[in-house]
Amino acid sequence: MTDNMITPECPEYWHLLNKINVSYECRSPIYSRSELEYYQQRPLDEGKKLNNRSFVLMWEKNPVVAFLGATVESNKKVDLLFYEAPCVIVEDKLKLTACTVKYFLREFDKIQNRITGDIWYRDYLVDGNVSFLTTHLLKKGAIAKPIFSKVIDLSLDKTLLWRKIRKSYSSLINNGLRDMELYIVTREDVAWDHILRFRSLHIRVSGRETRSEKSWHKQFKAIQNGEAFLVLGELKGDMITAGYFSYSNMNCIYGSSASRRDLFHKPLFHAIMWTAILHAKKNGCRWFEVGEQFFKNHPIDKPPTSKEIDISNFKAGFGGDTKSYLDIKLNCSSK
Numbered sequence: 001m002t003d004n005m006i007t008p009e010c011p012e013y014w015h016l017l018n019k020i021n022v023s024y025e026c027r028s029p030i031y032s033r034s035e036l037e038y039y040q041q042r043p044l045d046e047g048k049k050l051n052n053r054s055f056v057l058m059w060e061k062n063p064v065v066a067f068l069g070a071t072v073e074s075n076k077k078v079d080l081l082f083y084e085a086p087c088v089i090v091e092d093k094l095k096l097t098a099c100t101v102k103y104f105l106r107e108f109d110k111i112q113n114r115i116t117g118d119i120w121y122r123d124y125l126v127d128g129n130v131s132f133l134t135t136h137l138l139k140k141g142a143i144a145k146p147i148f149s150k151v152i153d154l155s156l157d158k159t160l161l162w163r164k165i166r167k168s169y170s171s172l173i174n175n176g177l178r179d180m181e182l183y184i185v186t187r188e189d190v191a192w193d194h195i196l197r198f199r200s201l202h203i204r205v206s207g208r209e210t211r212s213e214k215s216w217h218k219q220f221k222a223i224q225n226g227e228a229f230l231v232l233g234e235l236k237g238d239m240i241t242a243g244y245f246s247y248s249n250m251n252c253i254y255g256s257s258a259s260r261r262d263l264f265h266k267p268l269f270h271a272i273m274w275t276a277i278l279h280a281k282k283n284g285c286r287w288f289e290v291g292e293q294f295f296k297n298h299p300i301d302k303p304p305t306s307k308e309i310d311i312s313n314f315k316a317g318f319g320g321d322t323k324s325y326l327d328i329k330l331n332c333s334s335k
Contacts, residue, residue, distance in 0.1 A: 164319030176271025
């Protein structure tokens with residue numbers, strides 16, 4: 001057997017990463033090349049030091065497992081996550097062996113030795129099983145916390161998708177489709193002006209600029225690269241609602257949005273979300289992840305606000321099943 005570590009500096013890294021045969025849970029669009037550049041931006045704007053520690057492990061000339069993660073250094077503390085998202089692994093279970101797992105964990109432990117803060121890892125519970133890295137971290141004293149997310153099966157036909165949405169949403173979506181002009185912006189027609197208008201709406205709704213202009217450029221690039229799209233809603237020529245969605249060949253996920261608060265009496269975002277769901281289905285995506293679900297006493301370590309629960313309930317109205325993941329956190333400050 002031969003082994004080889006392929007890092008992001010290598011030209012073939014992304015090609016090899018995409019070759020690994022994984023189920024949909026590990027193909028979250030937030031780990032695409034463009035989206036990771038976006039997630040880098042806020043830590044960079046805050047002056048944090050970033051170091052991409054990702055690698056693809058080759059075994060007998062085949063990519064078998066990859067680690068996606070980065071160290072984030074601030075105030076002399078070094079954390080391991082993936083910029084603003086949790087780190088993950090991507091594995092080909094058919095090719096993974098005890099030898100490759102042992103080699104992988106040896107390389108992972110080298111990274112852990114650099115960590116003086118926290119490790120944040122997400123296990124997507126592929127096939128209902130915890131990953132070997134979850135077991136490894138739990139043995140080191142990590143804490144596991146369940147995460148819930150609403151996921152829509154886009155293999156269902158449009159009629160069945162419509163039946164699964166909350167009954168009250170039918171008229172709200174239809175009213176939005178009737179009252180607004182909706183535009184889907186993709187790599188074929190995206191212009192910087194689309195981003196500028198979305199950004200202006202976002203600032204108006206937030207009352208301030210919440211992130212740098214560079215982060216908007218990163219989202220523009222993601223759309224240009226065919227890894228994201230916008231759905232924009234206009235009323236009499238004014239943009240009043242907008243949504244940003246990232247996607248891969250299997251999975252689409254709701255990213256961010258803005259809607260005029262003075263028009264909340266109108267069903268603004270219902271039509272945006274429904275349009276995005278149908279566009280993702282048309283593009284061949286199998287799954288549409290509406291977003292994390294919050295409940296009265298969950299997460300138990302940080303009870304959600306009433307606003308978070310309201311947003312969660314709104315998202316749940318579009319149907320789908322509640323999937324569970326595990327967030328694994330290990331504090332390394334006392335090692």
